[in-house]
Amino acid sequence: MSRSLAYHLLDVFTDRRFSGNPLAVVEDADGVDASTLQAVAREFNLSETVFLLAPRDPVMTARIRIFTPTQELPFAGHPTIGAAALLAETRGLDALTRNGLVVALESDVGALRCDALRGRSGVTYAELRFPGTPRPLGPTPSREALAAALTLAPADIGFEADCGAHVPSVYAAGPAFVFVPVASRAALDRARPVAGAFGAVLGALPGAYLYTPETIDPAAAIHARMFAHGLGFEEDPATGAAAVAFAAVAQAFERPEEGEHELFIEQGHAMGRPSRITLRLWIAEGALAGVAIGGQAVRVGEGRLRI
Structure with a gap:
């Protein structure tokens, strides 16, 4: 039985479309096996595709899984920033516009806190505090x-x-x-x-x-x-x-x-x-x-x- 998932295309680390790093964000990917997620990432053929899942911890906003066209990654910056900006816009636009908000993401490297702000131009800026140091x-x-x-x-x-x-x-x-x-x-x-x-x-x-x-x-x-x-x-x-x-x-x-x-x-x-x-x-x-x-x-x- 086929299933339909919503996806979004974003350009990240830029304030202009068709520049920056392109990203696909796929919603509601719970229950989709890793091989299918990998096939989807290969289909988009971008440097990374990020999948949003329900968080294991209910205080978190979402869980993310990140795939290149060939493999899953434990962490990548532009999928995390892009996912946080999208979630802030789609789930908390009023709060984002008034005061900014925090998006908390579960990942394979731990909990990722992202602070999102909406600029006067209408473009969202997200900042990720990395858990730990290089x-x-x-x-x-x-x-x-x-x-x-x-x-x-x-x-x-x-x-x-x-x-x-x-x-x-x-x-x-x-x-x-x-x-x-x-x-x-x-x-x-x-x-x-x-x-x-x-x-x-x-x-x-x-x-x-x-x-x-x-x-x-x-x-x-x-x-x-x-x-x-x-x-x-x-x-x-x-x-x-x-x-x-x-x-x-x-x-x-x-x-x-x-x-x-x-x-x-x-x-x-x-x-x-x-x-x-x-x-x-x-x-x-x-x-x-x-x-x-x-x-x-x-x-x-x-x-x-x-x-």
Whole structure:
């Protein structure tokens, strides 16, 4: 017997349709087996599709499951931000418009608190406080191996900052990424994964996050690209999980002062889908004490899905 589910299409980390990172949100997915959810995500063929289910804890707003075209993920930023913005609009628009509201989501990495606000333009902004802090992983691929896998020269990788040199590193906030500092935006623009070599260098890591301090928007801290490995797509217009983990990169190489810091990350320009991620981090006693990411989301369309 067939079943019909409502779905919504959103663009996340943008205030304009047809930019940012596209997302499918499927409602009322309770009772649908994992293989069918995976097939639906493959059908949408976006970087991620998020499914909304009834929460196990009744104080929570919803439970979420996130799938790429090839696999389920424990956490991803743009599906969480997009789901929170959509739920705020569809279940609490009056409260959202007046004062903002909190959307509480169950996920495989724990409870996720998202604060949603409605701007004067009518676009919803959602901010996620990540439960915990990113963790370092190893080993880190060498500069030479990364350069060969990304169509770059070894001299293109790394740059000097006020507190020292940025070098490649590996951090995880849910999924793990290798973070590759690139000396210039020109080098970042010409970067391309090399078939075979890219997968060999990354191994089990799902992506390489390349970043440079040379930005298009002077207000942005970094200009980034994320090349995916084994996720069913090659490049991501905006990568929230990597932005969360980048807080640890910023702490390690920039040594920010005590207190709260706000950074803006621009991504997706090489794909014609410019995105803007707000990253907030808290430093206490010289260590990273908390991380939040935020962004706007706009609704593009909706429909019914037959499974």
